[in-house]
Amino acid sequence: MKGLCLTGWKYTINVLAAMRTADGFGFDDIVIAGKNRLDEEWIKKVARRNLVDLVGGLKLTCLPDLEAVLEFIASRHYEPVLLECKEGEDVDAFDWPANPIIVVGHEVTGLPLNRFPAAPRVHVPMARTAHSLNLACAASIAMHALHLHEAKVEKESV
Numbered sequence: 762m763k764g765l766c767l768t769g770w771k772y773t774i775n776v777l778a779a780m781r782t783a784d785g786f787g788f789d790d791i792v793i794a795g796k797n798r799l800d801e802e803w804i805k806k807v808a809r810r811n812l813v814d815l816v817g818g819l820k821l822t823c824l825p826d827l828e829a830v831l832e833f834i835a836s837r838h839y840e841p842v843l844l845e846c847k848e849g850e851d852v853d854a855f856d857w858p859a860n861p862i863i864v865v866g867h868e869v870t871g872l873p874l875n876r877f878p879a880a881p882r883v884h885v886p887m888a889r890t891a892h893s894l895n896l897a898c899a900a901s902i903a904m905h906a907l908h909l910h911e912a913k914v915e916k917e918s919v
């Protein structure tokens with residue numbers, strides 16, 4: 762199992778973009794916390810109409826707050842890996858745990874790091890002036906890194 766967690770969000774387009782990548786790389790869950798109301802029915806309709814079979818295998822779970830998200834993560838035995846600017850290991854060199862869930866921060870407020878004290882952190886190196894990537898872009902890069910890691914592990918096991 763592998764999952765993606767958005768600890769908050771502002772722009773629906775970013776949620777849709779992250780969902781699309783998650784589906785494309787075979788993620789099982791996307792769990793989202795937010796006081797903004799995400800219209801799940803609308804999202805699913807857009808997904809069906811524009812994004813082919815986006816909601817086919819990926820399960821979307823919208824929860825009202827971080828408490829509920831932490832319970833979700835624990836109940837499914839996911840291992841959180843925090844995607845955080847400039848902290849931790851380069852995401853491409855990271856040795857992913859089994860059952861990982863990539864945790865991504867809100868567009869404006871970032872990640873509530875204190876709520877995940879024991880979780881490893883990974884970053885996407887930035888070369889120039891921009892301090893951070895767009896939420897969906899960062900999430901997609903990390904999902905691809907995990908995807909490549911899984912392919913490598915599978916190849917080594919045969």
Ligand SMILES: C[S@@+](CC[C@H](N)C(=O)[O-])C[C@H]1O[C@@H](n2cnc3c(N)ncnc32)[C@H](O)[C@@H]1O
Nearest residue numbers: 844845846865866871872884885893894896899
């Ligand atoms: C637009 S950024 C948030 C920026 C926020 N102002 C901050 O300082 O954290 C949204 C999320 O994308 C992820 N992110 C963006 N750029 C990243 C990078 N270079 N490496 C790792 N994660 C990144 C982080 O999870 C971040 O919380």
